[in-house]
Amino acid sequence: MADLRTNFAGIRSPNPFWLASAPPTDKEYNVRRAFEAGWGGVVWKTLGEDPPVVNVSSRYGSLNYNGTRMIGLNNIELISDRPLATNIAEIKSVKRDYPDRAVVVSLMVPCVEESWKAILPIVEETGADGIELNFGCPHGMSERNMGAAVGQVPEYVEMVTRWCKQNTRMPVIVKLTPNITNILMPARAAMAGGADAVSLINTIQSVIGVDLDQMAPMPVVGGQGTHGGYCGPAVKPIALRMIGDIARDPELGALPISGIGGISSWRDAAEFLAMGASTLQVCTAAMHYGFRIVEDMKDGLSAWMDQKGYATIDDVTGRAIERFVPWNRLNMKFKTIAKIDQDACVKCGLCHIACEDTSHQAIARTRVDGERHYEVIDEECVGCNLCAHVCPIDDCITMQPQPVEGVLTWPEHPNNPARVAIDS
Amino acid sequence: MPQGPDIAPGRLSDVELAHNFSDAHPPLTHAQAVVEAERCFYCYDAPCIEACPTGIDIPRFIRAIATDNMAGSARTILESNILGGSCARVCPTEILCEQKCVHNTREEGQPIRIGMLQRHATDWQMEHGGQPFARAPETGHRIAVVGAGPAGLACAHRLAMHGHDVVIHDRHALPGGLNEYGVAAYKLADEFAQREVDFLLAIGGISFEGGRTLGRDMTVASLRRAYDAVFLAVGLAGVRSLGIEGEDLDGVMDAVNFIEGLRSSSKQTVPVGRRVVVIGGGNTAVDAAVQARRLGAQDVTLVYRRGAENMSATTVEREWAQTNGVTVRLWASPVRLVAHDGALAGVAFARGGLGPDGRPAYDPDDTFVVEADMVLKAVGQTFLPDPLEGDSIAISGGRIMVDETGQTTMQGVYAGGDCTPGEDLTVAAVRDGRNAAEAIHAAWMAAGK
Numbered sequence: 001m002a003d004l005r006t007n008f009a010g011i012r013s014p015n016p017f018w019l020a021s022a023p024p025t026d027k028e029y030n031v032r033r034a035f036e037a038g039w040g041g042v043v044w045k046t047l048g049e050d051p052p053v054v055n056v057s058s059r060y061g062s063l064n065y066n067g068t069r070m071i072g073l074n075n076i077e078l079i080s081d082r083p084l085a086t087n088i089a090e091i092k093s094v095k096r097d098y099p100d101r102a103v104v105v106s107l108m109v110p111c112v113e114e115s116w117k118a119i120l121p122i123v124e125e126t127g128a129d130g131i132e133l134n135f136g137c138p139h140g141m142s143e144r145n146m147g148a149a150v151g152q153v154p155e156y157v158e159m160v161t162r163w164c165k166q167n168t169r170m171p172v173i174v175k176l177t178p179n180i181t182n183i184l185m186p187a188r189a190a191m192a193g194g195a196d197a198v199s200l201i202n203t204i205q206s207v208i209g210v211d212l213d214q215m216a217p218m219p220v221v222g223g224q225g226t227h228g229g230y231c232g233p234a235v236k237p238i239a240l241r242m243i244g245d246i247a248r249d250p251e252l253g254a255l256p257i258s259g260i261g262g263i264s265s266w267r268d269a270a271e272f273l274a275m276g277a278s279t280l281q282v283c284t285a286a287m288h289y290g291f292r293i294v295e296d297m298k299d300g301l302s303a304w305m306d307q308k309g310y311a312t313i314d315d316v317t318g319r320a321i322e323r324f325v326p327w328n329r330l331n332m333k334f335k336t337i338a339k340i341d342q343d344a345c346v347k348c349g350l351c352h353i354a355c356e357d358t359s360h361q362a363i364a365r366t367r368v369d370g371e372r373h374y375e376v377i378d379e380e381c382v383g384c385n386l387c388a389h390v391c392p393i394d395d396c397i398t399m400q401p402q403p404v405e406g407v408l409t410w411p412e413h414p415n416n417p418a419r420v421a422i423d424s
Numbered sequence: 425m426p427q428g429p430d431i432a433p434g435r436l437s438d439v440e441l442a443h444n445f446s447d448a449h450p451p452l453t454h455a456q457a458v459v460e461a462e463r464c465f466y467c468y469d470a471p472c473i474e475a476c477p478t479g480i481d482i483p484r485f486i487r488a489i490a491t492d493n494m495a496g497s498a499r500t501i502l503e504s505n506i507l508g509g510s511c512a513r514v515c516p517t518e519i520l521c522e523q524k525c526v527h528n529t530r531e532e533g534q535p536i537r538i539g540m541l542q543r544h545a546t547d548w549q550m551e552h553g554g555q556p557f558a559r560a561p562e563t564g565h566r567i568a569v570v571g572a573g574p575a576g577l578a579c580a581h582r583l584a585m586h587g588h589d590v591v592i593h594d595r596h597a598l599p600g601g602l603n604e605y606g607v608a609a610y611k612l613a614d615e616f617a618q619r620e621v622d623f624l625l626a627i628g629g630i631s632f633e634g635g636r637t638l639g640r641d642m643t644v645a646s647l648r649r650a651y652d653a654v655f656l657a658v659g660l661a662g663v664r665s666l667g668i669e670g671e672d673l674d675g676v677m678d679a680v681n682f683i684e685g686l687r688s689s690s691k692q693t694v695p696v697g698r699r700v701v702v703i704g705g706g707n708t709a710v711d712a713a714v715q716a717r718r719l720g721a722q723d724v725t726l727v728y729r730r731g732a733e734n735m736s737a738t739t740v741e742r743e744w745a746q747t748n749g750v751t752v753r754l755w756a757s758p759v760r761l762v763a764h765d766g767a768l769a770g771v772a773f774a775r776g777g778l779g780p781d782g783r784p785a786y787d788p789d790d791t792f793v794v795e796a797d798m799v800l801k802a803v804g805q806t807f808l809p810d811p812l813e814g815d816s817i818a819i820s821g822g823r824i825m826v827d828e829t830g831q832t833t834m835q836g837v838y839a840g841g842d843c844t845p846g847e848d849l850t851v852a853a854v855r856d857g858r859n860a861a862e863a864i865h866a867a868w869m870a871a872g873k
Contacts, residue, residue: 066490067462346526349468365469372469392465393530 002305003312004298006040008279009171009196009256011129013040013102016269016301016313017294020260020281021045021106021132021175024291026080028090031103035094037291038298041102043199043281046079046134047087047119049109053078053140061208061218063234072234073284074208076219076226078140079108084122092126102279103127104173108134108146111156113163120168130170133160135186136177136202138229151177151202154189161193173258176200176242178235183242187252198246199258199281201239203229232284236262240275244324247276264293266300274320278313331407336383336399338362338376344396347372351387351397359386429675429768429797430698435720441691444718448610449513449540457544461490463527464536471524472538477852478505482521486541498549499556501542506581506858507574509550509620510603511851512543513611516707518740520851550619555626560587562629565868568593568647570638571657573601574850575841577624578857579655584629586865591651592630595637599625601659602850605684608711609691610718639811644837653864656817656824656832656839657857660805660848666703670761671801675768679704679712679802686715697798699723701771702750703758704802705735710742712800713750724750725794727773729757730784753794757786762793770795807843821845829867830860838864 004015018041019025019034026045034042055077063072080087095103105128109115123131134141135151142149150156157174164172174190176183178201190198207217207227217225239261246252259277263269264285272280285293310316340351340363352374355363362380366373376387388397411420436444452460464486472482481500488497501508517523517539525535549556565588569576572594580590598604603617625632636642638658647654663678665671675697686694696719702709705728713726726745728735731754735742746752756773763769770793779785809819818825818833823845830838840856842848 067459346465346529347467347471348465348526349470350465353468372471 002302006279006313011102011171014100015040015298016279017297018279018281020283022283024286028094031094034291035098035101038294043104043106043132044091046106046108047084048079050084052081052083055081056221058219058221063208070232070288072230073232074206074228074230076139076228088122088126091128095127102129104130104132106132106134111145111150116163117167124168124170132173132175134175136175138179138203138205139227148177148179152180154185157186158189158193161190161195165194171196173197173199175202177202178238179205183245184249187246191255197256199260201242201261203231206230233262233264243277244275247318248321248324266297269297269301273316276318276321278317328410332413333404333408335402337378337381338387338397339400341396344393346393350390354386354390431675431695431797433693433695445609445691447613452540452544457489457541460537460541461486472521475521475524477855480504482538485545489541494548495553497545501545505854506578506624507854508542509546512539512546514607515539515851516738519738550623557585557627559628563587565652567653568651569655572599573657573659575657575853575857578854579861580630581624582858582861584627590630592632593636594634597634599632605687608715644815654837655860657841659842661808662806664804666758666801668758668760670763673761673763673768676799679708679800682712682800694719696721699796700798701794701796702726702800707737707741709802710737710745712802713745714748717748717750726750727753727756771799829863
């Protein structure tokens with residue numbers, strides 16, 4: 001059995017699955033249910049200064065696709081709308097009863113040192129294992145110069161991180177916003193400020209859709225809408241890339257990463273680990289199906305690790321990073337060609353029309369004995385994979401790597417006007 | 425006193441009859457339709473389209489259901505097949521579009537329910553959308569259509585769309601043809617046939633003249649003189665007889681007449697035998713047998729002279745009969761109708777099988793009797809050429825000869841539907857009518873008329 005225990009910047013948990021700071025971790029009631037269900041840790045929904053914020057009614061918008069609900073979710077909820085003392089008392093109670101679980105407290109107070117100095121001892125007194133600085137919330141709080149308004153300015157990230165490190169013994173995790181052009185800048189700032197770890201991604205600024213009857217963005221609040229923060233399975237690719245960017249950066253490589261962004265299954269979890277995460281934060285999947293989803297996440301991850309011979313989470317973390325390279329390092333001599341398994345083919349023609357209309361005219365449509373027949377024209381196929389993606393049948397179209405002779409990257413390529421001389 | 429066969433109306437209560445003759449396959453809810461539509465792969469060059477005689481762009485109309493473009497979905501269907509609503513209900517989709525669905529390859533027997541989706545879209549149109557097609561400016565051309573069944577209606581609608589004026593002549597009081605008088609009631613429940621006709625005629629430019637029989641009230645030649653073109657969609661007016669002893673006994677009748685009587689009267693008044701034998705293996709036999717059961721017949725036996733694989737009723741139809749409590753007996757050929765004291769008592773059959781020469785063979789010494797109060801003959805319908813006597817319209821193989829445009833050997837006279845060669849399906853009749861209309865229109869356009 002694989003060992004799923006984690007030690008994340010000094011914060012221990014029995015498994016890497018934490019609930020992200022969000023509605024599921026807003027109250028003692030929910031968090032106790034989560035721990036009973038088997039979650040390794042929680043990041044408590046962000047605390048702020050009193051008086052608490054006020055949340056609007058109608059808070060979420062869902063992106064549904066072809067019958068699947070909530071492939072993306074956006075929210076316009078703000079931080080915890082309960083008094084600080086209530087949250088603090090509940091955190092203390094929960095931590096006392098679940099000492100083996102990670103209880104991290106998310107914080108967001110105004111960007112002045114006094115505010116941070118004031119709240120840190122209160123949180124520390126709960127016995128919480130660490131804090132997460134919410135520098136990511138992209139709506140509502142950012143207009144008040146908090147959340148993403150801080151996270152988008154590396155100097156502020158560094159400054160607030162440093163205030164926290166100077167005023168608490170607790171490990172400090174800096175939660176990064178993806179609403180920037182280069183994730184390395186705020187990550188380096190967090191490191192410079194002394195952060196013990198980073199977590200990412202926070203939600204992405206979004207308008208989930210438009211109510212065409214009310215002619216207002218969704219969710220509609222009294223006839224109007226506002227932008228919100230986007231999360232769920234659809235944001236996973238963005239998260240993987242940003243996590244990978246940090247994990248492969250020579251300066252940042254040692255900074256622990258808590259991966260967030262659409263993790264819904266053990267497979268997603270394994271991918272986040274492979275790209276450099278060492279704990280995993282989940283929200284949308286739990287909001288969709290309830291806390292019980294963690295059972296399969298743990299089982300599946302453990303079984304996969306056993307099958308692959310990975311004994312610990314550390315064995316998986318960052319496994320794919322040495323193969324996550326800039327485009328310039330890809331071998332341009334590599335070639336792969338699509339192959340259609342004629343026995344598996346159901347003759348839907350989707351590969352043909354995708355290639356014919358939008359790619360390389362590399363799939364011929366013919367009739368053989370009156371039956372529809374689709375065949376790859378090897379000479380025309382550039383190995384783009386589109387046909388394999390549109391094919392509705394698993395493993396019907398596979399990509400066949402061709403023999404490769406040597407390596408040629410773009411910096412050396414004859415077509416590159418700025419090519420470097422090849423050593424003779 | 426000799427007792428007559430036990431044939432009586434009103435074997436069931438009004439409530440039971442209403443239930444038995446309501447929609448056999450209730451429609452999908454919109455939510456169910458969307459789930460089903462989303463299963464569709466939206467194939468390119470889809471095999472289902474090719475399998476549809478009217479060539480409906482099925483993936484397109486299904487995608488429109490998934491995207492909630494109901495008007496577009498219905499229009500896609502109706503522009504190929506104006507009787508898409510009844511075809512959705514009566515088509516043997518299991519041997520047409522749904523048989524070719526690529527999902528069958530993936531998961532046997534789980535094709536997209538194309539017929540049910542087509543019904544969903546066409547129902548929407550009839551409930552919400554009004555007539556989706558507008559007539560072209562009037563041309564002044566007049567066409568006579570003979571027969572108000574699916575072929576005649578489809579032809580009339582398409583001609584009207586092109587701006588021509590159409591008069592449909594039919595021997596029945598109501599238009600609709602087999603949809604009104606020939607199909608099982610539960611397939612086209614809630615007066616669907618008439619509602620569809622009303623919807624179709626709403627395009628304008630079409631008038632209906634009922635109670636007019638070809639050969640009696642008019643001839644093709646007279647119509648040809650009075651109109652610019654004629655379309656014959658007279659169907660199959662003849663029925664085959666068994667050619668055995670006792671066929672004239674009371675209680676022995678043609679299944680088509682039984683069904684027509686049932687379709688055109690209150691179910692409470694339709695007489696049905698306590699024990700019914702249906703002879704035949706087609707959809708008419710199944711429709712007659714199941715409806716006899718649903719009228720309250722205690723025992724209904726459908727007897728076919730060959731094997732299940734030879735029946736023209738599909739497997740789905742045969743199983744439908746069986747789940748409705750109809751006993752299906754195969755490889756039995758009727759030899760005589762049995763009478764007791766001059767009254768129908770049953771049917772004697774000879775058992776048979778495939779002979780050594782590969783042809784069916786029956787043993788006249790190996791017989792059995794199925795007791796019956798009523799015998800319904802469904803051994804085939806035939807084209808009756810008599811009304812065309814005197815016209816220069818060639819008949820071949822028992823059907824009206826037509827060229828690829830649907831034109832008969834008489835210039836300006838076209839024909840389609842069951843009276844012409846090809847499969848006898850509602851959807852094929854619609855195709856024939858539509859194509860003949862296009863051919864008539866194209867000929868006038870080419871002639872600059």
